[in-house]
Amino acid sequence: MPARDDTRRDAPRFETGPAVRFESVGMRYGRGPEILRDVSFELPRGSFQFLTGPSGAGKSSLLKLIYLAERPSRGLISLFGRDTALTDAKSLPAIRRRIGVVFQEFKLLNHLTVFENVALPLRVAGQPRRAYAEDVAELLAWVGLGERMDAYPPTLSGGEQQRASIARAVVGQPEILIADEPTGNVDPAMARRLLRLFAELNKLGTTVLIASHDVGLVRSMDAPVMELADGRLAAGARAA
Amino acid sequence: MSKARSRPADLLPPDAGRDGPLFAVSAILVFLACLCALGAVGAWTAASGWTAQLSDQITIQVLSEDDRDIAADAADAGERVARLPGVESVEVRPREASERLLEPWLGRGGLPDDFPVPRVIAVRIDPAAPPLTAAVEGVFEEAGYTVLVDDHQRWAGAVAQAAATVRYFALALVALLGLAAAAVVAFAARASLAARWDVADALHLVGAPDGFITSLFQRRFFLLGLKAGLTGAFAAALAAAGLAFAGGAAGALFFLPSLELGWGAAFIPPAAAILSGLVAAIAARSAVSAALARRWS
Ligand SMILES: Nc1ncnc2c1ncn2[C@@H]1O[C@H](COP(=O)(O)OP(=O)(O)OP(=O)(O)O)[C@@H](O)[C@H]1O
Ligand SMILES: [Mg+2]
Numbered sequence: 001m002p003a004r005d006d007t008r009r010d011a012p013r014f015e016t017g018p019a020v021r022f023e024s025v026g027m028r029y030g031r032g033p034e035i036l037r038d039v040s041f042e043l044p045r046g047s048f049q050f051l052t053g054p055s056g057a058g059k060s061s062l063l064k065l066i067y068l069a070e071r072p073s074r075g076l077i078s079l080f081g082r083d084t085a086l087t088d089a090k091s092l093p094a095i096r097r098r099i100g101v102v103f104q105e106f107k108l109l110n111h112l113t114v115f116e117n118v119a120l121p122l123r124v125a126g127q128p129r130r131a132y133a134e135d136v137a138e139l140l141a142w143v144g145l146g147e148r149m150d151a152y153p154p155t156l157s158g159g160e161q162q163r164a165s166i167a168r169a170v171v172g173q174p175e176i177l178i179a180d181e182p183t184g185n186v187d188p189a190m191a192r193r194l195l196r197l198f199a200e201l202n203k204l205g206t207t208v209l210i211a212s213h214d215v216g217l218v219r220s221m222d223a224p225v226m227e228l229a230d231g232r233l234a235a236g237a238r239a240a
Numbered sequence: 241m242s243k244a245r246s247r248p249a250d251l252l253p254p255d256a257g258r259d260g261p262l263f264a265v266s267a268i269l270v271f272l273a274c275l276c277a278l279g280a281v282g283a284w285t286a287a288s289g290w291t292a293q294l295s296d297q298i299t300i301q302v303l304s305e306d307d308r309d310i311a312a313d314a315a316d317a318g319e320r321v322a323r324l325p326g327v328e329s330v331e332v333r334p335r336e337a338s339e340r341l342l343e344p345w346l347g348r349g350g351l352p353d354d355f356p357v358p359r360v361i362a363v364r365i366d367p368a369a370p371p372l373t374a375a376v377e378g379v380f381e382e383a384g385y386t387v388l389v390d391d392h393q394r395w396a397g398a399v400a401q402a403a404a405t406v407r408y409f410a411l412a413l414v415a416l417l418g419l420a421a422a423a424v425v426a427f428a429a430r431a432s433l434a435a436r437w438d439v440a441d442a443l444h445l446v447g448a449p450d451g452f453i454t455s456l457f458q459r460r461f462f463l464l465g466l467k468a469g470l471t472g473a474f475a476a477a478l479a480a481a482g483l484a485f486a487g488g489a490a491g492a493l494f495f496l497p498s499l500e501l502g503w504g505a506a507f508i509p510p511a512a513a514i515l516s517g518l519v520a521a522i523a524a525r526s527a528v529s530a531a532l533a534r535r536w537s
Contacts, residue, residue: 069445090449091464107442111253121446127249169445 011088013187017081018042019176019207020066025075028063034073035061037231043176043209050218051211051226059211060104066209067101067144068092072126080175097125100206102175102182106165108153114140115149122170136171143167143197158185166194170201175212177201179210183217191217250457252439255432262428263468264409266421266516270472271419273417274512280410280449281505298363298376301388304356305382311335313385313532314359321363324373329364358388373410421465421516421522429461429524433531440532458525465520471514477509 009148019025020043027036036058043049051059065077068084079082079095087095100121101200122132140149144162153161162185169177177198183191194215202208212218218225227234300321302314318332338357351357365371373391382386433440440453 067445093444093447093449095447096445099447101445103445107437107438109442111251112249112251116249120442123248123251124443124446124448124452129530 006113013084015080017078018049018206019045019080020209021076021078021081022065023076025065025068025072025077027058028073029061029070035040035231036065039075039231041226041233043207045175045207046202046205048199048208048221049210049222050221050225051209051221051228052213052215052218052225054213057228058231060180063101063180063209064213066176067099067178068096068174076237080110095139097121097172098174099176099178100169100172100194102166102169102179104164104180104184106153106161108161108168110153113150113152114156117153117161117164118149118171120168132171134166139167139171140164143194148149159187159190162186163190163194166197166229173201173204176207177209181212181214182210183212183214188216192220195221210236243435243456251421251443252460253435255435255460259464263464263471265424265467266520267469267472268473269421269424270516271514272472273414273421274473274476274509275479276410276417277508277512278414278476278505280407280414281508283388283406283410285404288403295370295392295459296365296367296474297392298365298373299390299392300363300376301358301390302359302361303358303386303388305385306356309386311360313383317380317385317387318384318385320383321361321376324371324375324379326365326366326369327363331362331364333360333362335359343412371417414509418515418519422519424467425461425520426523426527429457429527432460433457450529453532454525454529457528458521461524462517462521466513466517469516472516473512476512480505513516 013218020041022039022041025039026034028034033153040061053059053063061070065072068079068081071085076240077180082097083182084095089145109120118140119129119132122136123129137146137149143166145160145163145167145170148160153164156164162182166182169179179198183194186194189213198208198210199221300317302310302317304310314332318330321327322330335357338353338360341360342351342357363376370391373389373393376389376391377387443453444450
């Protein structure tokens with residue numbers, strides 16, 4: 001993990017409350033059935049947790065609620081101690097910039113090089129190029145893409161795309177890192193390496209939530225596990 | 241070390257297949273709008289020149305009668321009209337001036353000396369306080385000879401009306417073409433956004449405010465509008481110059497007499513190009529921000 005000393009620009013100095021808090025949250029897509037029901041949990045700041053459950057259980061949907069891509073149909077969600085329903089639309093982008101996301105389907109932009117894709121959050125945050133060029137290159141080398149930074153995503157393997165997506169999620173040193181099946185396409189050795197990256201970030205204070213149905217991966221870390229089944233959190237696994 | 245890092249890449253991918261036709265349509269609209277605007281300016285300057293000339297002049301014809309000395313009558317008429325308030329100067333034109341006016345009908349130099357040619361008196365009046373036509377006619381009541389007073393009012397009114405019609409018609413055309421251009425660009429911007437939701441989505445999720453995304457499209461369409469505008473305006477300027485050089489008849493079709501257009505008209509093509517860029521930018525901005533607001537309301 002490249003060492004960086006930049007302070008977190010967007011973080012207000014006085015905030016109380018956990019990084020993420022769900023209270024009796026329900027969610028549906030459009031007019032469809034509720035695919036999340038009565039979900040309540042807390043991610044304390046600096047915690048590291050897994051989210052597991054069978055395919056279709058609603059893991060990705062739960063994560064979308066956290067990174068503000070979807071809204072709940074019921075219940076309360078607060079981020080950094082603030083009720084997201086009461087937050088006005090203008091401050092949502094600033095909150096999104098404090099959350100890094102590894103998407104299950106990567107969401108890389110095909111017309112941008114790997115370097116440009118990874119630098120995107122910094123560019124959007126208004127950082128000048130010379131301030132981040134070295135960091136981005138270093139991070140790309142760390143995830144094993146040092147030789148591929150001028151390549152375009154369609155020419156990368158699935159695992160390489162996944163690593164580019166991870167690099168983009170962590171490049172801004174987010175306060176919350178959300179990863180949706182981040183090791184689904186890489187070999188076990190690379191999976192361990194990526195997990196170490198997440199652990200290092202966590203040591204620096206980032207709250208980490210990883211959704212995965214890879215039991216081996218989940219067991220390899222001594223971290224609490226939330227289990228989602230059919231839209232509900234299993235009772236025993238709720239506590240952080 | 242890597243070329244990717246020397247310069248930030250365009251966040252919006254090139255949209256070549258879509259931009260070509262849009263460029264052509266915008267350039268053509270700007271071309272037509274420029275011709276209309278030049279025509280409006282041409283009509284404007286030409287008509288105000290004509291009406292200004294006509295409304296500060298009165299023409300008096302002294303008719304020739306068998307038993308009278310027309311030269312004396314003409315001199316007398318000139319003196320009478322010169323005494324009227326509102327008359328600035330009087331010029332009693334010699335017989336040759338009248339003959340010249342008759343040349344197209346009667347031929348050059350072939351007139352016998354005793355041929356009855358009316359004499360023309362050109363009267364320059366103060367356009368701010370012109371004498372009434374009735375007053376002008378009044379001074380000749382007891383003169384003993386016959387005069388015809390022509391104050392050009394009917395003619396000047398007709399010219400002014402025709403010019404006003406042409407210029408407002410041209411302005412309306414310019415406005416319509418501008419609206420059409422804005423609508424086309426707004427449509428294209430929306431289509432471009434629809435084809436690029438993945439970009440907008442990704443930017444949105446890494447924390448770009450709507451304004452950031454909007455300004456990408458705004459810049460893209462401003463440049464496109466500006467380039468199309470420059471092309472169309474340049475073509476229009478060439479066409480106008482060509483028509484002016486081709487001579488009166490062709491130029492008059494578009495009200496483009498070369499001298500009367502003046503320097504003011506030189507600003508129309510560059511202004512049209514910039515305006516085209518602005519219209520494109522505003523249309524794209526409002527289309528995209530409306531679409532973004534709907535998407536993430
Ligand atoms: N955009 C969508 N519109 C409608 N329904 C959706 C949408 N996305 C997911 N769903 C439905 O919501 C439910 C939960 O899906 P989700 O993607 O959250 O599951 P998951 O736990 O992430 O599964 P996987 O392990 O396969 O990634 C599924 O029944 C799915 O069909
Ligand atoms: Mg999923």
